[in-house]
Amino acid sequence: VVEGLLNLHIKDIIDVAFYRNGEGFMGEVVIISLLATGVLVTNTILSVLKGFYRRDANLRLKKDYLQRVFRKNIxxxxxxxxxxxxxxxxxxxxxxxxxxxxxxxxxxxxxxxxxxxxxxxxxxxxxxxxxxxxxxxxxxxxxxxxxxxxxxxxxxxxxxxxxxxxxxxxxxxxxxxxxxxxxxxxxxxxxxxxxxxxxxxxxxxxxxxxxxxxxxxxxxxxxxxxxxxxxxxxxxxxxxxxxxxxxxxxxxxxxxxxxxxxxxxxxxxxxxxxxxxxxxxxxKNTSENIETDEIDEFKGTIEIEKASFSYGENEVFMDLDLSFRKGGKYLVVGPSGGGKSTLLRLLRKYFYVDGGDILVDGMKLKSIRKDSWFRRIANVEQRIFIFDDSLRNNLTLYREADSDAIESAASAAGLTDFIVNLPEGLDTVLEDNGRNISGGEKGRIALARALLSKSDILLLDEAFASLDYNTARDIERTILMIEDLTVINVSHVVIDENKSLYDDIIRISGKGASSLLERAGVLQ
Ligand SMILES: Nc1ncnc2c1ncn2[C@@H]1O[C@H](COP(=O)(O)OP(=O)(O)OP(=O)(O)O)[C@@H](O)[C@H]1O
Structure with a gap:
């Protein structure tokens, strides 16, 4: 608009000079000078605005995208x-x-x-x-x-x-x-x-x-x-x-x-x-699932009833019946490819059963809201991510936790000596996805995280695989002694000295599950 006005007055000054012998010429000069300054100012403002617009639009696009990525089904x-x-x-x-x-x-x-x-x-x-x-x-x-x-x-x-x-x-x-x-x-x-x-x-x-x-x-x-x-x-x-x-x-x-x-x-x-x-x-999530139920506390049982599940053509479970009760300790064993990790994935809601049901305290797991269910379970998987942050934040995962709780979770996970030897203890910053710490130390950090999360159910997937026998035995024992915690431990490492602490040892193979404890003599 300012440029437009400037050009109109340029037209006028030419016509004034050409047709009216200079009458009103000075007035036009003043107006043109003011408008030219106005053009300079508005163009500067426009450049600044453009900078803001590009920065904000770009940031917002990236932020929205990442937020939505985290809403994808796992x-x-x-x-x-x-x-x-x-x-x-x-x-x-x-x-x-x-x-x-x-x-x-x-x-x-x-x-x-x-x-x-x-x-x-x-x-x-x-x-x-x-x-x-x-x-x-x-x-x-x-x-x-x-x-x-x-x-x-x-x-x-x-x-x-x-x-x-x-x-x-x-x-x-x-x-x-x-x-x-x-x-x-x-x-x-x-x-x-x-x-x-x-x-x-x-x-x-x-x-x-x-x-x-x-x-x-x-x-x-x-x-x-x-x-x-x-x-x-x-x-x-x-x-x-x-x-x-x-x-x-x-x-x-x-x-x-x-x-x-x-x-x-x-x-x-x-x-x-x-x-x-x-x-x-x-x-895009191809399967959308309507979740309406909330679970504030796990009080009774997880019942897997006649569950079937396949990856495409590959049938992993057929009529699987299993039951886990609150506070129970379960060791899940079986041959490679038998479906142990799949069982955990079903319990973590990464996948849903094709037939049958998984019921938690009588509610269908499928209809329990993910955020609510994820507060009830803690996972220790083999792939562990370490944030570029202090060990403290890596343990608490940015939730409030007092020093006593951190100390006791760290001690249960066998981390006490590791922390004492760090230059700044819990405040030491771990860098680059834990590049400078060992696989076993990462594994123990993941265990301590899970214990600190105060969840009701602990799902362990080969959580002790990277630990030496004695450390694995002690940590497993400590976890199995936690009274109200329900533990489902998928493991190739079976520690004989701890077997008696389990309520059941479940063997998953082929399309079903069987309890090894019911078979006389297996544990003895
Ligand atoms: N994402 C997937 N897509 C297709 N098939 C899969 C997938 N994950 C696992 N499977 C197949 O499902 C079956 C069960 O795999 P699962 O990982 O549950 O076994 P597992 O008992 O945990 O084995 P391991 O002890 O070797 O870890 C196997 O035949 C495997 O090849």
Missing amino acids: NEFNNESSARYVSNITNDMNTIDTNFIDALFELSLAFASFFVFAVIIAGVSGRILFLIIGLTLVMGILSSVVSKPLKKLFGERSKLYEAYTTYTSEVLNAFRIVRANNLYEKVTEDFGKRSRKLQEKSFQIDKYSTYIYAFQNGTMTLVFMGIIATSVYYAIKGEITLGGVILIVNNSERMMRPLQMAGELYPKIISSKPLFRSLEESL
Whole structure:
């Protein structure tokens, strides 16, 4: 608007000088100086606003995405390579930043500028305004048609990026295998091929964009010439003043450029559609389950009744009947592939039974809200994540806990000596997913975390596998002595000295389960 007013007054000052012999000239000079300063100020404000807008839009997009990733069903998240999410947050969001967030801002400015100058040019000549609009619309339609293939190319590049990021992170994860087996030539060759494919696609996009820009610039020059010729024609006929011709020549570009920009920006904005779709797809849960029940305390039993479960064609359980009571201690053993971890996954609600039921205190586990159920259970799995933070926060997982509770959980998990030897005790910062601590120490941290969580049910998946016999025996014993805690321990390590502390030893194999304690003589 300020720029528009400035241009109107430039027209006036020319007409004043040309037709009225300088009368009112000084007044116009003052107004023009003020408006020119105004343009400077508003442009500065606009740049700052644009910076804020881009920063906030980008942050919000990433934050919302990550929040929604954490709402995915655990099994569905595990089915994907996490590199897909990394690729979405980095590659796709960077493309969205320039092709959508930035483009949307520029497009809004372009339209604002278009309308302001349309009003101003309409004041000089309505016919010329229609001519400009007509010609630039034709130009816009032509350029949006020629830039259609760009949309497809952007979608294809996003898919390539995704596969590329997945591949690169997998190769880096396999670093040791690659080194130890001298596979780097093979890996480098594969990597080269994939990189080339990606670069080829970017090259195609650049090449195509150059053709489009050349086409747009060419047509724009032609249209511009036509407008100059027409306004000079009307000036000769006496319908437009000299100031009017200069205003049109100076500013028709400000109407055409937005339309031309719209022609450039629109395909960019539209090309973000497949990216948004791919983001949405990565966040989609295919199975939605309605959960209405809450559980504040585990009071009675978990009953698994005639449960069946398959991974696709692979049937793991058929008519599985099992019962766990509050405070009971259960050791789950069985052959590899027998379904022990699957049993824990069902209890953790990663998957749901296909037939039969799992009932907790009479309520279907399926309909208990995940957040409520996850407060009742504590997990110790083999893959343990250590946060880049103090040992204290790694133990409490950012929940309130007093020093006594931390100390006793740490002692039950066999961590006391480890903590004493740390330079700053509980305040020592563990870095890089616990790179500098051993597997056994990580395992004990996970156990202490589980004990501190004050959950009712402790699910252990090979939790003692990385500990030496004596440490495993002592920690297992301490855990089995906790009265109200229900323990379901899946383990290959069976410690004879602790067997008598279990209420049942359940063997899971094939499609069913059997109690080893009921078989006379097994424990003795
Ligand atoms: N995500 C999955 N998708 C498809 N099949 C799976 C999946 N996870 C496990 N299986 C299959 O289900 C069966 C049971 O696997 P599970 O991991 O529960 O056995 P397990 O008793 O814990 O074995 P292990 O002692 O070796 O850890 C196996 O045949 C396994 O191949």
